[in-house]
Amino acid sequence: MRFTPFLIGPLAPPVGPSFTLTIASSVYAPNIRALAIAAGWDEEELLVVNITAPIVGALNLGSTPFPGGVTLNIGASSTILGRRGAAGRTGAYHGTAGGPALTTRVFVTVNNAGEIAGGGGGGGMGATVGIQVEERSRSVVGGNGGAGAGLELGGTTQMSAQSGVDSGPRQWSYSSITFASGWAEGGDGGDGGGLGEAGAQGTGGSFGGDVSSYSRSEWGFGAAAGAAVDGNSYVTWQSAGTRRGALIN
Template identity: 35%
Template sequence: MSGILSMMFAGQMAALTLDISNRVNPDVVSLLNAAGWAGVQHPVILVNNGLVNTLNIPSSLNGADLTLINAAGCRIGGLFSGGTALITRAAIKVQNLGILSGGGGAGGIGGSAWVRRTLSTGASQYASGSGGGGGFGQGFLSGSLTISSAGAASSGSTGYLAPSGSWGPGDPGRAAAWAYGGYGGDGGAWGQTGNYGGSGQAVGDYDTGEGYADRAPGLAGFYVDGNSYVTWLATGTRLGRVQ
């Protein structure tokens, strides 16, 4: 069977090597069973020679002798905007010669703003500006081995109150006012928190108004969730958070 090697030496069961390269969230248990895995007494070596979009080692594999080899130049990564690369709930030895990378965090959303004034005629004027959207963080697209680059943010919108003379008679001395929505923040690269956007601003001749702070960007994803289960044989390149 391609990618699967099993041998016996001196009456002891040798490791079953399972190639998980170029898979999306591979079901490791099902793949092992299909390969004839004999259970926890049968050592396992998981090998990635390409790309893996999210790897989950479930608790049902606890007690097995598990080793993960991520080859040089190869990547196990999380989904865009903060996904986790490796999740493990079973003890595992990891030889990372390549890259483990959590998804980059999404950029922050820009702050909104508004302005309001009342003319002597009793007419009320109101304008608002919306904050720009944050860009997506770098990572794998859902269900795919396609890697999305960190996305650029969008600019905010602007609300405007014209000088009051433009509205007809009354209060000709009122000047213009603006409600500037803040720009969004760009998404983060692999393993990086997203960028902050800008705050909203109320500017000009208004009676009441406010600009709001931008929303915090998304955090980077974890390169590993379950680090207490991991024995690092080689750390390689690890990008993102760990828990």
């Protein structure tokens, strides 16, 4: 007969038959099952995963059950972190969503003394504004959005959220006789979201002066943040710790 262990601290030893796998170095998307088997786990005992590494990116426990169960202990100096969302830019106006920190479709007990944080969403690009003054056309390209906070795909260095780019105004004067002039300002890019936060939408820009006609391109939407946990219904929280982002599914 197997007994579910009771943990009284972030790295407390389990009670009953178990195998312990320690993740001590920062890593992106580790295959916990494969690592445990390579380290000698018999694929039947309770698997206890102690995370003491500074950063573990995009941790996915998969959907194949662990016969003896799995317990995840996250140390006080460790962070489970999602991929950052990309910024909106020319050709791809909208930001992209951040990635989840922890994904599971297997039942797991989590004792979190550290942090679990989804990646921030990317900010949208600002609009490009075009004007026509005295039959002359000019345009100002909108600013790029900012990338969200989190990890680059495959990386283990935590990146801060980026600010969107301010397009800035431009002005043109066309005639020394009529003094006709006009100005346009492209939209500002939206800021990237912090950990567990959505990115901001770009702005539409503006124009003024002796403008006979104008155009305005699409501007980008800010994207959603990655979830702290995708598969929360599978998680038994022994200690919630710090969680940034939604708890879904």
